[in-house]
Amino acid sequence: MEASNQSSVTEFVLLGLSAHPKLEKTFFVLILSMYLVILLGNGVLILVTVSDSHLHTPMYFFLGNLSFLDICYTTSSVPLVLDGFLTPRKTIPFSACAIQMFLSFAMGATECVLLGMMAFDRYMAICNPLRYSIVMRKAVYVSMAASSWLAGGANSLVQISLAVQLPFCGDNVINHFICEILAVLKLACADISINVVSMGVANVIFLGVPVLFIFVSYIFILTTILRIPSVEGRKKAFSTCSAHLTVVVIFYGTILFMYGKPKSKDPLGADKQELADKLISLFYGLLTPMLNPIIYSLRNKDVKAAVKNLMVQKHSTQ
Numbered sequence: 001m002e003a004s005n006q007s008s009v010t011e012f013v014l015l016g017l018s019a020h021p022k023l024e025k026t027f028f029v030l031i032l033s034m035y036l037v038i039l040l041g042n043g044v045l046i047l048v049t050v051s052d053s054h055l056h057t058p059m060y061f062f063l064g065n066l067s068f069l070d071i072c073y074t075t076s077s078v079p080l081v082l083d084g085f086l087t088p089r090k091t092i093p094f095s096a097c098a099i100q101m102f103l104s105f106a107m108g109a110t111e112c113v114l115l116g117m118m119a120f121d122r123y124m125a126i127c128n129p130l131r132y133s134i135v136m137r138k139a140v141y142v143s144m145a146a147s148s149w150l151a152g153g154a155n156s157l158v159q160i161s162l163a164v165q166l167p168f169c170g171d172n173v174i175n176h177f178i179c180e181i182l183a184v185l186k187l188a189c190a191d192i193s194i195n196v197v198s199m200g201v202a203n204v205i206f207l208g209v210p211v212l213f214i215f216v217s218y219i220f221i222l223t224t225i226l227r228i229p230s231v232e233g234r235k236k237a238f239s240t241c242s243a244h245l246t247v248v249v250i251f252y253g254t255i256l257f258m259y260g261k262p263k264s265k266d267p268l269g270a271d272k273q274e275l276a277d278k279l280i281s282l283f284y285g286l287l288t289p290m291l292n293p294i295i296y297s298l299r300n301k302d303v304k305a306a307v308k309n310l311m312v313q314k315h316s317t318q
Contacts, residue, residue: 009168012097012184014090016081016177020275028085034286035078041293042067048306055306058141059125059240062118063296065145066247069114070289073107076100077285081177094168097179102160104285105181109206110152115248116210117144119217122241127224155202162195163188177282207255214248243296250291254284 017024049055049064080100084090092100121141124132163181166188176183181199185192221241228234257280297303 009094009170009172009187011091011093011172012179012187013173014080014084014092014177014179015173015175016084016090016278017275018090024085028082031078031085031282031286032082034290035074035082038074038286038289039071041297042071042289044307045293045296045303046071048303052306052309055302058121058136059118060302061141062114062121062145065148066111066114066118066292069107069111070292073104073111074286074289076103076107077178081282084177092179094164097184098160098164101163101179101181101184102156104178105159106152106156108152109155109202110148111251112206112210113148113151114145115244115251116213117148118244119214119248120144122244123217123221125240126221126237152206155206159195159199159202162198166190166192166195176278180281207252211252218245243300246295247288247292250295251288254287 017027045067046064049060049067077100080092121136124135128135159181163185166185167190168187169189171187174180174183174187185195218241225234225237228237297307
């Protein structure tokens, strides 16, 4: 993704925590710890969903995709953030910035669509159990997952292609830890209205539509669960979708918190507000990928059993 414009900017400077050097070492340890938890937790989930034949079902196939996506999403930005905490002058080439934006944007959009696909899977399992095996056959759920990745990648390609064609001829300082697309667009010395409109349309498609789809799906799911006569039956049915619902609430809840919270009107507190916004954005990118494997492990007996079997097999081979 080389820049095709006549930009005089060949690299960007990432501010990160340059204004707060005492915090850099602390946050380096904290972010590195969270990243290792993400790699370990999601790596184990991928391993058990692939190796355990009992988990070769649509729900766990989607879960494996979600775990792989979370690893890719964090890996597209966390190494850059960690390097920034240790490097005095935090610079990134224009082309590398574009690639990092593409990967982050693609993974984010893909996760939105994938969560919608997982909601449909839970809807079919609970509301149409007799047709579940027919509708959610392997060719279907593999195509659903593949379409999520393709849609996210295509959307990211459009947005980043529009961004890199802009001229960047002045300021090259990004007040962020990574090449966040909105922060980059602010540096362009040209009209960005097309980019803003394009991202607005993309937000409706990749945020609004999946949220609406998930909401409607869970209305039908909860209505079906409430019709089950026995308390035990209702608990068992709800347990099959509680992990996904928890992940959805955390994922979209943090997005709403990030973009829906009121901005500080106190000019004296602007710097603190700016720092807080950057840190919230950073931890948002780590929170959901770190919690996903924990939530699915704690709330799913099959996953816990598969992890135990994996540990027993590993112990017996040593």
